[in-house]
Amino acid sequence: MSREFTPKVITANALLEGDVVYLTADDSWTRDLSDADVLTDEADADLRLLSAQGRASEVVGAYLANVSPDADGPRPTHFREEFRRTGPSNYFHGKQAAR
Amino acid sequence: MYRYSEFDSAFVATRNAQFRAQVARRIDGSLTEDEFKPLRLMNGLYLQLHAYMLRVAIPYGTLNSTQMRQLAMIAQRWDKGYGHFTTRQNIQYNWPDLRDVPDMLDALAEVQMHAIQTSGNTIRNVTADHFAGAAADEVADPRPIAELIRQWSTDHPEFQFLPRKFKVAVTGSPMDRAVTKAHDIGLRIVQRDAEIGYQVIVGGGLGRTPMIGKILHEFLPEADLLPYLEAVVSVWNLLGRRDNKFKSRIKITVHEHGIEDIKARVSQRFAVIKPTFSGVDQQLLGAIRADFEAPQFRKAPTHHFDAAYNGNALFRAWADTNLSAHRHPDYAIVTISLKAHGATPGDASADQMRVMADLAERFGHDELRVSHEQNVILPHVHKSDLPVVHTALREAGLGTANIGLISDIIACPGMDYCALATARSIPIAQEIATRFDALKLEHEIGPMKIKISGCINACGHHHVGHIGILGLDRAGVESYQITLGGDGAADAQLGERTGPGFSADEIIPAIERIVRAYLAHRTSPDEAFLDAYKRLGLAPFKDALYDQASAYAAE
Ligand code: HEM
Numbered sequence A: 001m002s003r004e005f006t007p008k009v010i011t012a013n014a015l016l017e018g019d020v021v022y023l024t025a026d027d028s029w030t031r032d033l034s035d036a037d038v039l040t041d042e043a044d045a046d047l048r049l050l051s052a053q054g055r056a057s058e059v060v061g062a063y064l065a066n067v068s069p070d071a072d073g074p075r076p077t078h079f080r081e082e083f084r085r086t087g088p089s090n091y092f093h094g095k096q097a098a099r
Numbered sequence B: 001m002y003r004y005s006e007f008d009s010a011f012v013a014t015r016n017a018q019f020r021a022q023v024a025r026r027i028d029g030s031l032t033e034d035e036f037k038p039l040r041l042m043n044g045l046y047l048q049l050h051a052y053m054l055r056v057a058i059p060y061g062t063l064n065s066t067q068m069r070q071l072a073m074i075a076q077r078w079d080k081g082y083g084h085f086t087t088r089q090n091i092q093y094n095w096p097d098l099r100d101v102p103d104m105l106d107a108l109a110e111v112q113m114h115a116i117q118t119s120g121n122t123i124r125n126v127t128a129d130h131f132a133g134a135a136a137d138e139v140a141d142p143r144p145i146a147e148l149i150r151q152w153s154t155d156h157p158e159f160q161f162l163p164r165k166f167k168v169a170v171t172g173s174p175m176d177r178a179v180t181k182a183h184d185i186g187l188r189i190v191q192r193d194a195e196i197g198y199q200v201i202v203g204g205g206l207g208r209t210p211m212i213g214k215i216l217h218e219f220l221p222e223a224d225l226l227p228y229l230e231a232v233v234s235v236w237n238l239l240g241r242r243d244n245k246f247k248s249r250i251k252i253t254v255h256e257h258g259i260e261d262i263k264a265r266v267s268q269r270f271a272v273i274k275p276t277f278s279g280v281d282q283q284l285l286g287a288i289r290a291d292f293e294a295p296q297f298r299k300a301p302t303h304h305f306d307a308a309y310n311g312n313a314l315f316r317a318w319a320d321t322n323l324s325a326h327r328h329p330d331y332a333i334v335t336i337s338l339k340a341h342g343a344t345p346g347d348a349s350a351d352q353m354r355v356m357a358d359l360a361e362r363f364g365h366d367e368l369r370v371s372h373e374q375n376v377i378l379p380h381v382h383k384s385d386l387p388v389v390h391t392a393l394r395e396a397g398l399g400t401a402n403i404g405l406i407s408d409i410i411a412c413p414g415m416d417y418c419a420l421a422t423a424r425s426i427p428i429a430q431e432i433a434t435r436f437d438a439l440k441l442e443h444e445i446g447p448m449k450i451k452i453s454g455c456i457n458a459c460g461h462h463h464v465g466h467i468g469i470l471g472l473d474r475a476g477v478e479s480y481q482i483t484l485g486g487d488g489a490a491d492a493q494l495g496e497r498t499g500p501g502f503s504a505d506e507i508i509p510a511i512e513r514i515v516r517a518y519l520a521h522r523t524s525p526d527e528a529f530l531d532a533y534k535r536l537g538l539a540p541f542k543d544a545l546y547d548q549a550s551a552y553a554a555e
């Protein structure tokens, strides 16, 4: 049996600003991970990713990132995704400043 | 300073207009990202973790005050009010909008700057000794030759699709402040009797397979330099491996074929190429040289300097660390530290850039330099002006007296910005600087170069740090590997790995244990860390790092 499919979100960078974005349940892009759609079915995730990658005039480099669902919404499981949803640690810039 | 010819200006303007149209086509959807990416990279535009990043070349690290003010303007208007100076004598803007980049490039062109060939598989921005034209120990100014190489390599039709990037560094001083042995080609200007020639070093590089460059030619006459370089790049262009990105750099080609084989191929190729050089390059070099003539040095007494040095402890501490010997006895080279304790190494705010520009204009013959150690230099300051310059720098938060010390750290952007990173590097640099400042040990420790990279690509030169730190991802946790004894100077040397890595929490105490072991073992304060390491080897430092019980027993 193949490895168990862990929950994921679709993420990318916005074409114009380069800012990190996530795909929502209604197929729009959000800047906030907590609004992202958590995908738990592998076939569905692959299909949604393909269609996200096709939206080349909106985003760059769409991929699936692991999350763990939480009461406040999905949380990153890897520190790279934690930085992507927050911003750099040396300045209060990026997403953390926009909140 | 070199000024653009009509040809240069027209070339940059055309290139900017092309890129403006390419950006527009990307935004309106007629170009895909796959089509656009190589185009944006050719123009210095990356996409990082949180935003785009524009990398601007500062050829051989030389700037005037007008250019520095324009860099400040760009930082303020289109970025977040600061810029990041890098180890390759570039400035990076971390937050541009795609739509604004064509305007930023036009603003750069207004002051004869650009972002061309700061990326991609081309001959990159040529770097040079940041003390060029000023250092007391210099044989000849390396910048005219660096400019000639830039003109020859920019848009060179044969070299737009090389197997990989190609980096050239030039030094005119035996001290080698340009890390020539860690470049694809390193050039050292050497003198034999009255004659000037070039030692050609090939196949150095850091990254995942670090290598120290090997000597390809001991003494190349100046007239042969361009055809010889063309022969080297041309041999590698054919031979270099395009099947495997990790084996494509010339260091691997030299390693796989051996230096003698490469030498023979280069000679053969050189014999073919040399007759095609009509001598125009030498005429050009003559004209370029005139642009790099030394300023008119001022004759004036230096007692203001002596009075401040003897009477003001703060000034003296700064003068002892941040000044270097100038070729003119009444002048000094000022290194402005972009490493205030706890700040991001290499960052300068727009206001700080303006202060540096003003000082260069008033006291520095209108010249600034950017060093690969991520500091800014005023190469020609009369000693009598130094007290005023120091005061102005302090007021701008630029007066830190730490050049060459433990807090003068090189750090790549790491996972705070870089999409390739496996761990952060900036916070580690900040914490080391803050820690040793709090301990008040910095001056006691003396010369020390710490270099930090956030992944195996080694943009932070960690292999040649006296203490090198490499950030890795170990099972989803940031982990830091230490190397000791690296050296980027004339006798370049790669550092040795100490053993298992340390977590982000453990790395600062680990560095402290190394430093304390050094202090305990050195024969006298005159024995610098690197010398002590060469004498003692890895063992005592390893003990201090991994076997804390015995380390404390030794104290
Ligand atoms: C943030 C965007 C950056 C990216 C994507 C990037 C990417 C890379 C890559 C892939 C390599 C390895 C190349 C190879 O071995 O073939 C490399 C090497 C290098 N980079 Fe960067 N880098 C970045 C930023 C920087 C910065 C900020 C600096 C200066 C502080 C820098 C300086 C260097 C240097 C000196 C090397 C030398 C290694 C060599 O020549 O083998 N890079 N970079």
Ligand code: SF4
Binding pocket: B412, B413, B414, B415, B418, B419, B420, B421, B422, B453, B454, B455, B456, B457, B458, B459, B460
């Ligand atoms: S060393 Fe790695 S993390 Fe650091 S800038 Fe280079 S590619 Fe990015």
